[in-house]
Amino acid sequence: MTARRKTVSDDKPLAEGLARQLEQEIIDGVIRPGDELDERRLAERFGVSRTPIREALRRLGVERLIELRPRRSAIVRSLTAQNLAQMFEVLSGLESFAVECAARRMNQQQIEQLRSIHEETAAIVDAGDRNGFDRLNFQFHQAIYRGAGNPYLMEQLEGLRTKLAPYRRWLLRRLDRMRQSHNEHAMILEAIEAGEGARAATEMRRHICDPDRLVDFMMMEQTER
Amino acid sequence: MTARRKTVSDDKPLAEGLARQLEQEIIDGVIRPGDELDERRLAERFGVSRTPIREALRRLGVERLIELRPRRSAIVRSLTAQNLAQMFEVLSGLESFAVECAARRMNQQQIEQLRSIHEETAAIVDAGDRNGFDRLNFQFHQAIYRGAGNPYLMEQLEGLRTKLAPYRRWLLRRLDRMRQSHNEHAMILEAIEAGEGARAATEMRRHICDPDRLVDFMMMEQTER
DNA sequence: AACTACGGTTTGGTATACCAGATTTAATAT
DNA sequence: ATATTAAATCTGGTATACCAAACCGTAGTT
Structure with a gap:
């Protein structure tokens, strides 16, 4: 039929x-x-x-x-701003945990690869190439997932990230966060190179986004409509 | 048919x-x-x-x-000891993140409830009641999930915990960890009451289990058979 | 003897039909 | 008129049938 x-x-x-x-x-x-x-x-x-x-x-x-x-x-389900913020908060928790593991476990070669991704990004940021930035941004985070040496953690992170991708793109575009994001990556990379897992985790949590500020922002969006 | x-x-x-x-x-x-x-x-x-x-x-x-x-x-899928250890590691990451949130967000009443669960457990441990311990152990952790104030995080944790429950029960029985587990809960509770999120997180990570030691243990089991 | 090509078999993907729980509506009794 | 209950209907859960892709074995050719 x-x-x-x-x-x-x-x-x-x-x-x-x-x-x-x-x-x-x-x-x-x-x-x-x-x-x-x-x-x-x-x-x-x-x-x-x-x-x-x-x-x-x-x-x-x-x-x-x-x-x-x-x-x-x-x-x-009702996808309220709070709901979304909660998902981002979980993402930040997992990401910071991953980067903490990575800082302890990455070998020299992996760290160098991460750095090369980071440096490649610099030119893209100056050029204002959003698509290119998205791609390299993903590579940067994925290199950290791999460096954490826990495939299950990597799966969870990729799944959650995929789920949140549409929202994150939307947020990044609105906030024009490219340059700041790149600077935050620099802090994370530095902590990894210094082998300071705890600091890397803290920076990562800040990087994924301060949930409180996210809620504020999204609520503004909601009322703005 | x-x-x-x-x-x-x-x-x-x-x-x-x-x-x-x-x-x-x-x-x-x-x-x-x-x-x-x-x-x-x-x-x-x-x-x-x-x-x-x-x-x-x-x-x-x-x-x-x-x-x-x-x-x-x-x-x-091949569920190797490493695989399992990786899942436990992710669990430890999420649990420690949850307890860190909880330490910042729980109100006085919630903390008191957590303490009462903890104290109720003491008698159970002395009596050596394993089933009772399992139940109260779950309540203790669940009270923390709730205290984290993030329903999505709670869902993720309950899902992962359910998935790992059979293995954890098996491990706990073999290790007879009841008493030690209870003592670790005491450390976590103390950190929460002091409002020290970072310390609570560290204790929680240790509590869920040291992944390295877990791998060692499970590999022994495997060869023992 | 080795390789290719063809056909049969196995097995997951999809469609359709039927069953039972849940909701709604209507009828009846108070 | 309201409340209670029973019948109709809506909708998800399960069973069965069919289709097409992947696998396997055999036969035919080089």
Whole structure:
């Protein structure tokens, strides 16, 4: 029934694409917090069956974007400024822990690689290349994850970062934080090179963002609308 | 086909139970790392259809117990001592972060509640009541999660703790750590009452377990078999 | 004998049908 | 008129059937 959109042979699980699309709509506010996500309606809307829709909803549930209730429709979670700030706070906790591990465990070669990423970034900042900055920024953090020598920690961090990426990009653009971010990276790198894990952790926590200030900022945004 | 085991009206999603059962078998080594998990075979074995089996496998995938490969059977991940130690290390990172937040944010009433849980534990330890200790131990940590004032952090911690619970119980039993654990709780509580977040965090990290010593211990276990 | 090509088998991905819990609505009794 | 309950309906949970991709084995060619 209902024409298959693409021969069904997309090479990638259908559910993943559906999840991303729904995620985008939730973030964009097309689907609002509290809205019910009826499996049949969604299936009809996307021209697929309920099975991949259920899959997609489970994924969004894991990502805490929606709430799955037994025998009830799933509903979109309210993503308030506070909620978001809490997620960033957890990210800052994990990142600072990672950098603390990294400062203790990175070898000389890894530290040099981190430094080279950092120095490469300098030119990008001067040029005001936002996309380039995003890319190198990610590399800088990822080099630290690797340096922490804990693959599970790395997975958790990458997952959380991916989840928060859209919001972070939005924040960074609004704040035009490129230069400051680069300076903060310098402090972190310096602490790592000195082998001072605790200082690196503190700097990282500050870097990911002061949660209190974040809440203030986002609330302003909310009322501004 | 195949007789329904219990009228199907268990009030709880079938998949959850299946996931727990498979999890236990993986932990117990009945299903070994590298083994393929065929959906049809599992469905037949448990007397259910493939649908809840798939659900269960997804859950185990999220928990990193198995690896889901597109168009291939899922296989059991190798859960080495190092892997486990890495997860415990992440737990220690999150716990110490939580207790640091809690030390800054708990109000007087919350601190008193934490202390009362701690003091109630003392009698249990003297009596050598392991189950009672497990329960109060969980309450102690949960009171700290709540005190951290970050529901998202609490969710993450409870999830990770649930995942690691079987291993932790096993470790605690083997090590007979009840009394030492209680003493460590005392140190943490003291730091919280003094409002010294950093010290509380350090103590917590030590409490969850020294990852290096954990690896040593578990490797001994492995060769002992 | 070794390599390639083809066909069958296995197995995950998707669609559809049915069941049971939950909600809503309407009818009946007080 | 209100409250209580029963029937209809909505919706998620489960079962089954079909499709296509990946794997495996065999046969045919060089």
